[in-house]
Amino acid sequence: MSTLGIKDIAKLAGVSPATVSRVLNTPELISAKTLVRVQNIIDEHGYIPNRLGTSLRTKKSGNIVAIIPHITKPVNAGIIKSIEQEAQKFGYSVLLGDTQGLRERELHYGSMVRNGQADGILLFGSHLPFAIKTDIPLEKQLPPIVNANEMVPEVNINKIFIDNEAAAMEAMQHLFDLGHTRIAAVAGPSDIPSSDERISGYKKALVRQGIELDENLIVQGDYTLHSGVDMAYYLLSLESKPTAIFAFSDDMAIGIMQVLHKNGVVVPDDISVMGFDDINYAEFVRPSLTTVHQPLEEIGQACANLLIRKIKNPDLPAEKIQLDYTLRIRESTGPAAK
Amino acid sequence: MSTLGIKDIAKLAGVSPATVSRVLNTPELISAKTLVRVQNIIDEHGYIPNRLGTSLRTKKSGNIVAIIPHITKPVNAGIIKSIEQEAQKFGYSVLLGDTQGLRERELHYGSMVRNGQADGILLFGSHLPFAIKTDIPLEKQLPPIVNANEMVPEVNINKIFIDNEAAAMEAMQHLFDLGHTRIAAVAGPSDIPSSDERISGYKKALVRQGIELDENLIVQGDYTLHSGVDMAYYLLSLESKPTAIFAFSDDMAIGIMQVLHKNGVVVPDDISVMGFDDINYAEFVRPSLTTVHQPLEEIGQACANLLIRKIKNPDLPAEKIQLDYTLRIRESTGPAAK
DNA sequence: TAATTATATGGAAACGATTTGTATGTTATT
DNA sequence: AATAACATACAAATCGTTTCCATATAATTA
Missing domain, CATH: 1.10.260 (434 Repressor (Amino-terminal Domain))
Structure with missing residues (x-):
């Protein structure tokens, strides 16, 4: 040794x-x-x-840290793979930081760039992973950082995103086209921006279609399988049930479908179910899940590429890159029941 | 800045x-x-x-690196969470390294301990992540390292594992008890030790039951959803079909069930399907999947704890810790069709 | 009060690499 | 033969810490 x-x-x-x-x-x-x-x-x-000696002297670690709320969620699979590939192309290593949704862990991984262990941050959460001072312009305080998927409120930051609102509207239009008018929304946690944006799309779509909003039909889960289960039980308990359920994550949609099946509700004949993300299990559940596909590989690649450019040239202005979603229509949605 | x-x-x-x-x-x-x-x-x-300065001086980085073949597979979820928790308890940070199954990436993450960026390795693959010399005893060359799940052939290494052979035998016994005698095995890649051990259990179980081995019923996938699909088509093409299929991963089992369903084969009435791992989707697919549960949280915790002990006291002899699996019987297995 | 011991702080040398002059040895030019 | 030009290699400074050793001050004891 x-x-x-x-x-x-x-x-x-x-x-x-x-x-x-x-x-x-x-x-x-x-x-x-x-x-x-x-x-x-x-x-x-x-x-x-010894990398420590080298990094200390050169002031470059050659690492980038990816801060990810729940790394093992299938939705991250394509993202991580493409991040690694893109980073490697430029000689960078990726350190994956799983925060488990904890602020403490966010801060911990966020400090890695300030303490020299990483040169930049790929942020998939919606909070900046360090304290910021209000008396100094934000740009002066930011290390190289790219924010993806869940947007932080701060404006002047590099962002990679899809138009969640428009995606939700398109998903709703698909359900309208099938004749649904009573559509439930199963949202994510209230502090998650993507969920808010999708709710906004849900509401706008209703307005455009001239359907009155029923607040009872908007429920809040936490994007997990089990919260899908809970929300499904709630929706089934309503006296006036929806004919379609729009879940803001595939995991919740899958949980919902299980409960419906257990209770003898046939999808999509009795109730249609729509997801969001297009994880790889979406086409393997029964019935296969209609959902909004996110371009995960592209997101990962764009993130890594942008971050490395910012590391090499920190004074570039912030960039916002919007990528395209796609509706994936499968078996879980069908014509509205009479 | x-x-x-x-x-x-x-x-x-x-x-x-x-x-x-x-x-x-x-x-x-x-x-x-x-x-x-x-x-x-x-x-x-x-x-x-600056962590680099500190680490350089103290010769301790406070990091441990987890080398994981495919980090986003659901089977890793519980493991990673518990690793992080246990490590944090002792003031260590976990750097997650996803190898995508590539040797190059293994070596890369493996070098992190030699170059000072990490103090020890959690190895979930079956290859040592560095070159070893044959003329020096292995123990002299090893950094603090713990091997889990997929075993490396080297003997004198800390290992955390379940008895894959016994687990496979117990799974088979469950199928025997249901009256199945013609049981297909869908194995993993040939260079993956866990797959070999399960095959061995599969064969021993047949012998014990007095059933002649039919090599046509052993096929090789790669643990993924899509290879489950491929193998299912193959098995359906046999003139004498199995009445049960034992897939060595839940992902393959899920892929298999999809193909069976598409082809009008009812699970478990026509064919029973058994998985391995007990990922969280196992109880959400239809029918819910009978499988072998691995104690993922325990594995993660034991790994991290053992590794940290070895870091603090490198001269301790290698430990092998065996953990218990459990059969989870759900809906995808039933009495053999006549 | 003087001598001794604790306590608190400072100075400087490490840790392991890179990099900037600077020195040395070769070859080419006059 | 002397000088210039060039290719190599070296010595030492540097990155940001920690820690050994020394010292100054305060507290304790004789």
Whole structure:
């Protein structure tokens, strides 16, 4: 375990530490023969430069940290994969930080860029992961950071997003087209921006269609399977039941469908169910789930790419990039029951 | 962005850097009045010690890296959560490394402990994430490391595992009890130890039951939803179809059930399906999935706890900890069709 | 009161790399 | 043969901490 350092390698190769460093970083400045000699010693001993020393000196860690509320949710699968690929293309490593929805963990991962362990932040939550001072302009305080999916309220930040409101409206239009007029919305937590935006789309769609809003039909879950279950029981308990349910996450939609099935309600014949996200299980549940597809790979790639550009050039102004959603119509939605 | 260092704080407080360091790390050695004075300056400026400097000096990073083949698979959800919780309890941070199954990424994350960015490794893959020399005893070369779920062949390593062979046998026994004799196995990739162990359990169970092995009934997938689909089509194409299918992952089982349903095969009336893992979707698919439950939270906690103990005391001998699986019987298995 | 011991702080050397002059050795030019 | 030009390699400073050692002050004891 006694790992040897650049000085040891230098001694073994009969050169100075500076030369070893150049062999590693700027080999074109080194003569062919010393290059191979030193490189051989390096290989032979499996020398790996201590990243702490390097980072300390260069003030670059080569890491980016992705702050993700619940990393194992299937909706993150495509995002993470593409982030890693894009980052690797530019020589960056991705450190994944799972916050479990805890503010403390957000702050913890957020501090990694200030304490030198990372060069930039990919933020998938809706809170800035550090304290900001009100007496100094925000831009002066921000490290390189890109915000995706769940938007922070702050304006001057790089953002990658889809138009949640428009997506919700389009989903509603699909249900209107099938003849539904009594449509329940199962929203996410109230402090989650994407949920608010989708509620807004839900309401606008009703207005446009000339349908009066029934507040009883808007319920709040937390995007999880189990909250879908709870909300389904509530909706089934209504005296005047909806003919369609628009859940703002696939997980909730799946939970809802299970309860409906257990209670003898046939989807979509009795009630249609619509999800949001298009996780990979959406087409494998029964009936397969109609949902709003998010371009997850694109989101991940765009995030990483943008962040790295900001790291290399911190003074660029904030960019907002909007990506396209798609309606994926499957079996869980059908004509409204009479 | 010009972040100030310990010297700046020292200057502002009119003390030496050593004193500031003590305020942060050993406040009991500092007089009450300087303590509050220095602490105020620290708070006022939001000073955060540079972790690189600290780690370089102390030779401890306070990080552990978890190397995970596919982090977003639902089976990892409970594991990751409990790892984080346990690590935090001891003041360690978890860096999640998703390898996407690539050797290169394994090596990359594996090098983090040698280059100072992490103090130990939680390994969920079946390859050691670094090169080992054959002329030196393994124990001399190993950093603190704990291997879980998918076992590396090397013997002298800390391991957390369930008895996959016994679990597979018990699953088979459940199917035997229902009257099945023609049971297909849908295995994982051939280089994945857990799959081999389950195959071994599958075969032993057949022997014990006095049923002749039919090699045509053992097929190989890759643990994913889509490979479940492919394998299901293959099994349906057999002239003599199985009455039960034992998939070595829930994802494959879910893929299989979808194909069966599409082709008018009723589960479990026509064919029973059994999974492995007990991911959270298992009880939400239709029919809900009978499967082998792995104690994911326990695994995560045991891993992190063991690793941290090894970090603090590297000379402890390797430990092997076996945890208990449980059969979860749901709707996807039933009496064998005539 | 003087001598001794605790207590609190400062100075400076590490930790492991990179990088900026600077020095050395070679080759080319006059 | 002397100088210029160039290619290499070195020594030392540096990044931001912690910690050993020394010192100054305060507290205790004789």
